[in-house]
Amino acid sequence: MDILGTAQLDLKDFDSNIGSITVSAGGVGRNIAQTCALMGERVNLVTCFSDDFFGDYLKKDCRELGIDITYSKLYSRHSSSMYLAIMDRDGDMRLGLSDMDIMEELDNSMVEYAFSKIDPKDLLVIDSNLNSEMLDYIFANAPCKLASDPVSMAKINKLKPHINKLSIFKPNKYEAEALSGIEVKKENYEKILAWFLNQGIEEIIITMDKEGALLGTKEGKYLLNLRQSHVDNATGGGDVFFGAYIAMRMKNLKPLEAIKYAVTAAVTNIETEVSSRRYINLEYIEPEIEKMNITIEPI
Numbered sequence: 162m163d164i165l166g167t168a169q170l171d172l173k174d175f176d177s178n179i180g181s182i183t184v185s186a187g188g189v190g191r192n193i194a195q196t197c198a199l200m201g202e203r204v205n206l207v208t209c210f211s212d213d214f215f216g217d218y219l220k221k222d223c224r225e226l227g228i229d230i231t232y233s234k235l236y237s238r239h240s241s242s243m244y245l246a247i248m249d250r251d252g253d254m255r256l257g258l259s260d261m262d263i264m265e266e267l268d269n270s271m272v273e274y275a276f277s278k279i280d281p282k283d284l285l286v287i288d289s290n291l292n293s294e295m296l297d298y299i300f301a302n303a304p305c306k307l308a309s310d311p312v313s314m315a316k317i318n319k320l321k322p323h324i325n326k327l328s329i330f331k332p333n334k335y336e337a338e339a340l341s342g343i344e345v346k347k348e349n350y351e352k353i354l355a356w357f358l359n360q361g362i363e364e365i366i367i368t369m370d371k372e373g374a375l376l377g378t379k380e381g382k383y384l385l386n387l388r389q390s391h392v393d394n395a396t397g398g399g400d401v402f403f404g405a406y407i408a409m410r411m412k413n414l415k416p417l418e419a420i421k422y423a424v425t426a427a428v429t430n431i432e433t434e435v436s437s438r439r440y441i442n443l444e445y446i447e448p449e450i451e452k453m454n455i456t457i458e459p460i
Contacts, residue, residue: 162187162218162244163183163186164183164245167182167249168180168247168248169181186219188244189310189312193286193400193403194226198227198228199441200408200443201443204228204229205229205231206232207232207267207275208230208267209264209267211236211240212237215240219241226439232275240260240263242262243260244257244260245257245259267291267295269295269298272298272302276303276304281304282305283305284328285307286308286309286310288310289316300326308330308331309330310331310332310399311332311336317332317339320340324361325362327361330364331402331403331406334367334368334369338353345367351460354377357377358377358379363378364416366420366423368399372386373385375460376417383417383460384460398431401427401441405422405425405426408443422446425446425450425455426441
């Protein structure tokens, strides 16, 4: 569950701040699954649910979205996983806290059973909220191609030993710098994309906030720019970007076309009030692409 507080005025430390608070379904993996489902893809989410109030809500929400949770499990020893974020008046995060103890219950037997149902043509999307032992097991045994979002700087090192096994990878600029040791600046765009491609990654996307995004594949390297966005709430924008990109690649769109959908979905998401985001589907996104003023520049 995401609990988001947005300040009405400038935030003051060590004081009570006036603002608005929303509660909604969240989590990187779940957000990506939601976007894929809304974009018309068949999605299975493998996770752990609590039997508390929020757990019941999350299960119901997944089913309503069309997300299959057959391979997930229910636990009573933990409360639901929660993320608490404090946003400034401009919608940017100033502080975040996460409670993910329940995810330690995700074990090899759950994943092994899910693996037995995966088709080699499927794509398995993972994030680094999983512990290192589970990530080791997944990378060693996955029966299909892998895609990943690093989640955060604090958790990115868990993916570092395995990035050569990833087909699709989407770090932000800070995560990309931490992994490669290369600063993300204009004169280094080609160099940093080449570094990731040389690790064995087939499609590398580096998001750079207002500076756009970088895309690298064996066909070429590109810089994408778009119109400036109005941030209502930036939380989850990266998840929506990745989910939309994954969904469109699974529909066999080329990377340069898929990323247009990803950019449009992400911008539409952060410009939309949280409770309305679950209605952002493929039919909603397609007419919005032209309004993004997306430019693609070969590097």
